[in-house]
Amino acid sequence: MAAEPTPGPTLTPDPAVLATVELALLGIEPDTVAVDVPPVLGRRLKPGAELTLTDAEGAPVASLTVESAATRKRRTTVTGPVRRAHADADGGEPRGPYPQLRVPPRRLRLSDAAAVVVRDPIDLPTLAAATAKPSQPVLLVVLDGPRTVPGPDTADVTSGALTVRDKLRREGRQTEVVVVPAPQYGDARDDELADRIAAAYGGTRVVPAEPPDRVALHCWLDGTAAEPAGWPTASLHAWRRWRPLPHERGLVLFFTGLSGSGKSTVARAVAERVAEIGTRTVTLLDGDVVRRNLSAGLGFSKEDRDRNIERIGFVAAEIAKHGGVAVCAPIAPFAATRATVRRMAEAHGDFLLVYVAAPLEECERRDRKGLYAKARAGEIAEFTGISSPYEPPEDADLVLDTSAMTVTAARDAVITLLDEGGRL
Structure with missing residues (x-):
């Protein structure tokens, strides 16, 4: 009986790279x-080798034939042509919403065609520019891929685009909508x-000469201004789904501090x-x-502690995405890792x-487990604070010195912060 072929190396690339692929x-x-690729994998990828690129779920997307490999410090970059990992030309069922x-x-x-290429909901100035010529076809392109600037989901942006398409078709305008994978860089490369x-x-x-006022849009989203001009109703609906009013919006409440x-x-x-207040669904993610x-x-280790905080952040961001309140209480000693969690939550x-x-x-005085004493004695390595x-x-929104206040007073200070922000 013939042996099964040995599978080649696989890699799940960065989302922006995968979108480029x-x-x-x-x-x-x-x-x-x-x-x-990791250097250990790069050493295996000689010219002519095949590297299978997969999505986040491990499904093959493309095969890359290595033409060259360059190593700099701790990173190896392999370069070569890509082809679909599927036998059929269209690559099977497309991934993502609205396949x-x-x-x-x-x-x-x-x-x-007049092409409107957007990642966010379509605005009226752009739509007016696209329909300036009476007989010109209109193509609405919704970009789907990793974002540098948070905004509505692809599904909501596409839904709004379809509403605009149907309106233009009723007016006799040839209009199509497509969804295209694309990274976002946050610079001139996006326009190119x-x-x-x-x-x-x-x-x-x-591209409109004068896009709508984004400041007015965000004031409306925060509930501090009237509905802004410059947006179709379907686009405003997509914006609101992404960012409900504060009392309906998901929240990650992140506590950080030393052990004890x-x-x-x-x-x-x-x-x-x-x-007890009962207006919000709340989940406690204690360290x-x-x-x-x-x-x-x-x-x-620092790497494992960072990974632990990022896992907490991922779960908390998912809770917030669906409108809940996630209360987290890890030590989270490193500013960069806290910033990563902030980005995930604010998406x-x-x-x-x-x-x-x-x-x-004061933390050492409270230490019932004797961890600080063990750390000072060298029995616990890499103990935060020692x-x-x-x-x-x-960048804290609130600072609490629990050596000078009761738990009830600290709790009430946080509740006041939430209430004054309209989040309860």
Whole structure:
């Protein structure tokens, strides 16, 4: 009996790189792509080797034939042409919302179309620019991919685009909607890529001379201003779904502080009080409990501690995405990791940072487990505050010194912060 073939190496690339790979497969970008790989894998990838690129769920997306490899410091970059990992030309069922709209350029070309290329809901000035010529076809392109600036989900933006399409069709205008994978860089590359995408479908991208006032939009989203001008109703609906009013918006309430500072006690009291008020669904993600259930097996090296906080942040952001309140109470000693959690949370909700700033000597005095004494004796390595640093936050929304206030007073200070922000 013949032996099964040995599978080649696989890699799940960065989401922006994966979106670029998908653009190459669509023929919008060059088919030669550069992908960063771990050095240990890079040493195996000689010219001619095949590297399978997968999505976040492990499904094959493309195969890259290595032409060259370059190593710099701790990173190896392999470069080569990509082809679909599927046998059929269209690559099987497209991934993402609205798969029927993920049409490659070879199957849809609108000659001399006015192309609106957006990642956010379509605004009226852009729509007016696209419909300036009475007989010109309109192509609405919704970009789907990792964002540098938070905004509505692709599904909501696409839904709004379809509403606009149907309105234009009723007016006799030839209009199509496509969804295209694309990274967002937050610089001039975004405009260059949008121009290339528009051209690939046979159109020319339209850009309004004066886009709508985004400040007015965000004031409306925060409930401090009237409905802004410059947006179709369907687009405003998409914006509102992304950012409900504060009392309906998801929230990550993140407590940080030294071991023994009282952050877990205060966080629990706050979660219980929010539950008593009854206007919000609340989940407590305490550091010790998460360590046992979500992060079992992780140690206390900086890398493992960062991974633990990022796991907490991911779960908390998912809770916020669906309108809940996630109360987190890890030590979270490093500013960069806290910033990562903030970015995850603010993609779909709010983030408030509470610094429980009890002095180190007070934390040691409270230490019932004797951890500080063991750390000072060298029995515990990399213990925060003793042999590993704690970086006090400079961006805290509230600072609580629990050596000078009761748990009830600390709890009430947090509840006041939530109430004054309209979040209860």
